[in-house]
Amino acid sequence: MIEILSSTELTQATRTGALVGTILQTLKSRTTVGTNLLDIDQWTKAMIADAGAQSCYADYEASFGRGPFGHYICTAVNDAVLHGKPSNHTLADGDLLTLDLAVLQGGVAADAAISFIVGDTQPAESLALIAATERALTAGIAAAQPGAHIGDISHAIGTVLTAAGYPINTDFGGHGIGSTMHQDPHVANTGRPGRGYKLRPGLLLALEPWVMQDTADLITDPDGWTLRSATGARTAHTEHTIAITPEGPQILTLPHA
Known part of the structure; x- marks a missing residue:
């Protein structure tokens, strides 16, 4: 299913997106050495409830996971990159943490992810x-012009x-989004220009470049959800939800000013 949102729905999408961006930045500011991933999950739950919104994850079941997910945010540490299921894990100095959050508010969903280093130690390879992923996201957004193609x-x-x-895995990538979190079209993190669905105003896309340092292969944790690099190498993941407008792409998941 590919949804084209109305102007009213697009207005709501900006609200949902700002909520997602604000929650992620708040979590980043609160996360320090010694923070437990389950605390991050509970902080997220509380902020979603305070906003009168709903988690897209708590009851989420998918063919690639052992559902329901049962938590409110994905927390991926170091070699974990996607669908990181929060666990009783305490963050250490120099850990690379990815937070991936999707929320439904007013009937419209938004999805975003940030990766950052916890503590004072800032490993150069992790920062790279x-x-x-941030540069790739910027490039992808710039290419998302009305009349352009997914490719x-x-x-x-x-x-x-x-x-x-970096090697590129094409099993998971960006996606359409709207009244539900995951929709068509799929947006692979590599492809051929001029191919695929033609972008139309009113389309929402969640673009999410992610990489693993030295492999394109994933392994799944015993929890049935958390995906890690097959080599144990570090990973990173950056994501925004954007709207295609007649004037060009609009980033929805920036935090409130």
Whole structure:
């Protein structure tokens, strides 16, 4: 299913997106050495409830996971990159943490992710991973013009990640979003320009470049959800929900000013 949102729905999408962006930045500011992943999950639950919104994850079941997910945010540490299920794990100095959050408010969902280093130790290779996903996301957003194609976005993202020297996994990538969290079209993190669905105003896309340092292969934790690099290498993941408008792409998941 591919949804094209009305102007009223797009107005709500900006509200939902700002909520997601604000929660993520609040969590980042509260996360320190010694923070437990289950505390992050509970902080998220409380902020979603305070906003009168709903978690897209708590009851989420998918073919690639052992559902329901049962938590309110994905917390991926170091070699974990996607669908990180919160556990009784305490963060250490220098850990690379990815927070991935999707929320439904007023009938419209938004989805975003940030990766950052916890504490004072800032490993250069980890910072490079994060920076590459951020640059790739910027490139993908710039390519998301009305009349362009999904392949143009994928090509822009993949060009940046490949130039940075990282292998690209195409099993998971970006996606359409609207009244539900995961919709068509799929947006791979590499692809051929001029191919795929033609972008129309009113379309929402969650673009999410992610990489693993030295592999494109994933393994799944015993929890049935958390995906890690097959080699144990570090990973990073950056995501925004955007709206295609007649004037160009609009980022929805920026925090409140």
